[in-house]
Amino acid sequence: MATLIRPPPINHSQSAIENVLELTQLSDIDPDLFTNTRPLWHPPGARGIFGGAAIAQTLSAAQKTVDPEFTVHSMHCYFVLAGNADIPILYHVERVRSGKSFATRTVQARQRGRVIFTTTMSFVRQNSGGTNMVEHVQPMPQDIPAPIEDLDETEGFSHGHSPFQSQRMAIENDDSDQPHTKKCRQWIKARGRISPAGGHEAHLSAIAYMSDSYFVGTVARVHKLWRYSTDRKSNAKSSIDEDELKKLLEMDDEELKRQKNVDDADIERIRRLKNGKDMQKEARPEIGMMVSLDHTIYFHNPRNFRADEWIFTEMQTPWAGDGRGLVYQKMYTKDGTLIASCVQEGLVRLKQNDSKL
Template identity: 45%
Template sequence: MDPRKAPGQRINTAEMRGSTLLEPPPFDPAKSAIENHLEVTEVEDLGRNVFTNTRPQWHPAGGRGVYGGAVLALCLSAAYRTVPEGFFVNSCHCYFLDAASAEIPLLLHVENLRDGRSFATRTVQARQRGSCVFTTTVSFARRGSGVRGGPGNVIEHAAVMPTPEQLGGAASPPEEWEDEPALLRSFPVQTSPLHLLNGADADPHKRRVCHWIRSRDRISDEGGHVAHIAALGNLSDSYFIETVTRVHGLWRMMFAPQDLPTLPEDLREYVWAMHLQESDPEKKKEETEGDDVKKAMDRDLDPAKWIGRPEVGMMVSLDHSIYFHNPLKVKADEWMLYEMDSPWTGDGRGLVTGRIWAKDGTLLATCVQEGTVRLKAKPAGMNEAAKL
């Protein structure tokens, strides 16, 4: 028996004010929560290859609109519904054009650009009120089409997953892991605390952020490969552009650092685990229980540590690309390591790259995203130019 929670756990709908074009069907307990959430329905009355979100979508607190990873995943699912059998996604290149409203249905228009012998290409536009809010071009490769001259006649290499020693406190959680912050336990995915690696390095581009991700419950056989790919697409956008703020040590919360001591304990736990943890993972290995963890949390949540740091004024994803290296090996209901870094930031934008490995070390995907990352304007009294 699966030691984790059985399929059928519902998504937290407290902040899901969304609507759908058609009456949503009952929650399907035979499928995982993430499958239910990312299901699409074809709307033949509106034309060929037009789909819509089957269920309401989540609007994160403080976000401009629907969670971008969900829109990406819905578009991937819709595109998959239009390709010939035997083709599997190898890449998608997306642009977030406008915030998607959680109160309006998404219409997903899939256009068939090409069906070749080795590759098939689709574009998907997510539309609301007649305007495109998100667009992606998705490429599919026919299985085995890249090998010529027999098995083994192919060039291969892949980046190696960091070792447990290199990950320190960010090593893989156990299968029965239930130590996540209480505020996240109703969500359809599980995310381990995010660890900043090489945080003491003077160069931001050498710092890395790592965490483990997976679907909270088992993805059904009926959902199969497409459900696993959609779930990975959904997870790939989680905390991604925030990497820029982490490697620069920016204050990025919606409240002031002075408010940290007054937060409810469950919110403090969440803020530390998912946003403000800067403790060295090597030290974290010795801080695994009781008072030691509390000391680490108190150290990272000390207002004096954050007061005076530059504050994020705006952080919005602009684009997102995923290269699927081993799509048939993606098992999104098993732990996957997500390692993220930022090779460049400037002119109010930041670039982040990420690699996703299966627990056995298989490199599953590489992700790239650029986003707007702007600091809050300094008060006139703090602006040196203003003083002059």
């Protein structure tokens, strides 16, 4: 059973992402206890539910326990266990502190009595910074190609259930032999129009959801690592399952270029597979396991953007080692306003030929 209570009909006055992130308050049990109203998405090939759902729903739950004058400015999350899309999630909010200027909340997401995700958030009262303030901002990069309005790379294939659209760009400095200098960029936005009833909270939850879009995957992209298992005997969990690889092998180059999770390096290797090349003999690095470990978001200008309008994101990784990788992300509105800075560390293990992962 994917939900604790039978889901109501889809609310067509709300956007897809509002419906996906809708929570049910279990006030008869505890006013600070919530559960997912609708089933959560399990991306093909992933170990559990889409991590962005846990991030966004814990934020949604916490937002329901603070005064309307308070707005989230940071959240620090840990992915503890893979979420099971077939089991309801219970979100318990703890009201750690409610002060004059700041409020603190922790939220635990549980399945079968076990914590699968935990986060601590801080909220700040609007306009509490005073009249005179220290201010600066890193500007959005110049000469970024505008998004194409009628192009949706997430339609069809494995992304048809996604409540947001995305358009990826070519990797900046992709020919460099220095992975830390490369930048992965994309445009994203929630599908449809977020309803006025959702308020600023719905837009904040939406960018929290979208912020996990192929985040730690940046490490694989800048190293041009192969993410599709070609060894059926391997017990390691590949990033993308075998069924998706079959679909990719049936596509021509133009179709492949439209796929969100496929880079030029992937296309070249898919061509080789089509031509009967043995990927194992080429000894090319292949991802054995890639999962998020933690996720931090700092929100800027939290009431001055719309998540259903194009948002530019830029990701860069300063370090990878010891089976892990770190990625930074900045999110800007189309007119260049910085709305969020994110950090994620993830498990990034290569397939080992001589041992199990």
